[in-house]
Amino acid sequence: MNVLLVYVHPESRSLNGSLKDFAIQRLEHAGHTVRVSDLYAMNWKATLDADDNTARQPGARFDPSMDSRQAFENGTQRVDIAREQDKLRWADGVILQFPLWWFSMPAILKGWVERVYAYGFAYGVGEHSDTHWGDRYGEGMLAGKRAMLVVTAGGWASHYEPRGINGPIDDILFPIQHGILFYPGFDVLPPHVIYRTSRIDEAGFSKACEALGQRLDDLWTADPVPFRRQNAGDYLIPELTLRPELAPGRSGFDIHVERD
Template sequence: MKVLIVYAHPEPRSLNGALKDFAVQRLQSAGHEVQVSDLYAMRWKAALDADDDRAHLPGARFDASANSKRAFDTGSQSADIEAEQAKLRWADALILQFPLWWFSMPAILKGWVDRVYACGFAYGVGEHSDTHWGDRYGEGTLAGKRAMLVVTTGGWASHYAPRGINGPIDDILFPIQHGILFYPGFEVLPPHVIYRSSRIDEAGFAQASAALGERLDALWTTEPIAFRRQNLGDYHIPELELRPELAPGESGLGIHVRR
């Protein structure tokens, strides 16, 4: 199988760097092909702007979606965007690896999403009708592929537990897992989170590596998160509200996962 790791940490000698190297070795030793997009090493441009469309006329008004769509359709996207889209097409599985900074991904990784997820590539696809509201949330150009987050955080696991001060880790990662991965069609696996990252010593690294190795070995067999697909009847269209008979009386992020 083919695995793309999109990695976002500025220090190669960090825990993240060591875990990324371990992941590449583990996957390759199991016979998988691996590509790594090391965003800091690549000096990835994070800001989506008019320069992403090589055909954009100087002084012309920039519209993020419209320019993205035109550049994608006409083949005038910048070369770095096209290269990352080619990697996504090639991959059977995507791993996003990053430290949790201020309850989200580092800005450089968000910028990778902003630019690579072009209109016509990751969104803005499919028909809109009374029964189908675009190919998204379980459908789309990346359907049939798997994705998983590998996340490090300095806090304790209890800080991210259901009653923890930081909020449940599944809620914190929901915008990434549901909105960035499930939206364009990925089957999203439960995240692999390494807690108390600054306290991990040599013995702790051996344990962290072993745990990550088990997840990587099961990349093709782990059951994905049971996010509700948008166009299979669970939601009213075009309102896109969950039908009242499903999870009655409940609200919040958890209602979008089948139980």
């Protein structure tokens, strides 16, 4: 299988750097082909702006969505954007590896999403009608591919439990897993989170690699998070609200996950 590892950390000698090297070796040893987008090493441009459309008329009003659409349709995107889109088309599986900074992904990775997820590529696709509201949330250009987050966090695991001070880790990562990965069609695997990173010694690193290695071995067989598909009947269209008979009396992120 083809695996794209989007790696985010400014220090190659960090824990994240060592885990990235381990992941590449583990995947290649299993027979997979791995490509890496090391955003800091690539000096990735994080800001979406008018310069992303190379054929844009000077002085024209910048409309992020429409400029993105025109550039994608006309083949006038900056080459760095088109290159990353090609990697996503090539990949059977995508891993986003990053440290949890201020309860989210680092800004450079958010910028990768904003620029690479062009209109017509990751959003704005499919018909919009009274029965089908675009190809998204389980459908889209990236449907049939798998994705997983590998996240490091400085806090204890208990800080991210349902009653932990930071809030449940699944809630913190929901906008990324549901809104960035599931939205364009990925089958999203449960995240792999490594906690209390500043206290990991040599023995702890070996345990971390063992746990990560098992998740990488299971990349193609593990059950994805059972997010509800938008156009499969669970949501009223065009309101896009969950039908009242499903998860009655409840709200929040969890209602968008099917439970037995």
